Amino acid sequence: MSTPTTKVIAVTGASSGIGEATARRLAADGHSLLLGARRTERLEALAAEITALGGTAAGRRLDVTEAADVRDFVRAARDLYGRVDVLVNNAGIMPLSPLEEARTREWDRMIDVNLRGVLHGIAAALPVMRAQGGGHIVNVASVGAYEVTPTAAVYCATKFAVRAISEGLRKESAGDVRVTVVSPGVTASELADHITDAAAREAMRSYRKVAIPAGAIADAIAYAVSQPPEVDVNEIVVRPSASAQ
DSSP: OOOOSSOEEEEESTTSHHHHHHHHHHHHTTOEEEEEESOHHHHHHHHHHHHHTTOEEEEEEOOTTOHHHHHHHHHHHHHHHSOOOEEEEOOOOOOOOOGGGOOHHHHHHHIIIIIIHHHHHHHHHHHHHHHHTOEEEEEEOOGGGTOOOTTOHHHHHHHHHHHHHHHHHHHHSTTTEEEEEEEEOSBSSSGGGGOOOHHHHHHHHHHTTSOBOHHHHHHHHHHHHHSOTTOOOOEEEEOOTTOOO
16 A cells, blocks of 8 residues: 555544644644534634645534535545545544433433444545555544543443444454554543533543643644554553543
8 A cells, every 4th residue: 555645634523622733733744634523613714724824724514423424524535635545533522421310312422423423434434545545544532442430431431432443443454444543631622511410520620630732642643644554553542641540
């Protein structure tokens, strides 16, 4: 597989946090980007900022819970730039709560965004990448893919699943499509804004007092993307150095 030095990269959840930082970092590295999220005004501002700095980026409204929407997003990247070298499955939510509260709508939403969204991305990108002779799928998981904490059972379950799916995809795609899981520890982002349970929200405020910038995760993604074709970076876990979590 021949991989170009500068690549076409599609990023989901690109309107804030890790996705936004990743877009800036990858654009600075010279890659061409299609940015997806539901908040189109933020995407347009980010794409305009990148373009003004000499980079190449466009934005497109994207709801990762809709399989057809994700297929259209990947096709749009291919139509715009001629190929899709990398898909960064970054979109995610984290409305934590104890299981006994049975907030089933929030559970369903986490499963739809965090898990089905990743599957939709894989289903959309894999045929395109195989047809062009290769590609790279980067799935953003969490340290919650390695441990479970109170109020986070469903969130962690989605991230455990993302890690498992990524490993299965890696084994099925060896030598063809590279697969990387990047698992952030506590990172400055809007992720905790989805928490509606008062006790869980307050606990997360304390938990997140020590956080790394979203740019640290963007750097990890950029590292994996930058490796030569014969190198497949499978997993990267990035935590604050001052935190045991």
